[in-house]
Amino acid sequence: MAGLLSDENRALLRLMQERQPRTVLELAEWSGRAASNRSRTLRHLERHGLVKLHRSPDTRAVRPEALATEFLVVLD
Template sequence: MKALIGVMPEEIIRKRVLSIAKGEYQPQECEPKVWFTSMIALAQVLSNENIALLRLMDKQKPETISELAALSGRHISNLSTTLKTLNSHGFVDFEKTGRSVKPKALFTDFEIIVDQQMNARFFAA
């Protein structure tokens, strides 16, 4: 379960998204699906603590957020905020069963591409 993550400036990400929307550019299968504008932004989401949380979820497979809170030693309110952030970036999914919500880690390992030359080749700047 490895996520391929790209890091490039916001302006280039915007141009890339617009090129895709206009049909001018077709992303390749081997390209990152998740993009960040800087290593700082990436580090805020994929901190050591959050990577450990993803791996704990994958290993222990908690049935509820409350169970995950107990396993991780984190308060539910703080944990819920973290899970929503991880979900918004595509690293976590939620399975709803009745009134329960089961958090599921989608990735536990990460490959990060920060090569500006490689990013620039996606489309003409």
């Protein structure tokens, strides 16, 4: 799970929360990364329950939604 809550991923989650992109491509443009790179990152975040990817049944468009933007880390 290394890198899951990296500075870059937390910034991406914040960006999704604040601007609510309509597509992964739109998010990629806003974040300055390639759509393929963003898709890979978003799938990783979705597997861990931090993002929901809403797939359109009519088009290939995928709308990303941030499910978590605040985190509490407890160390024993």
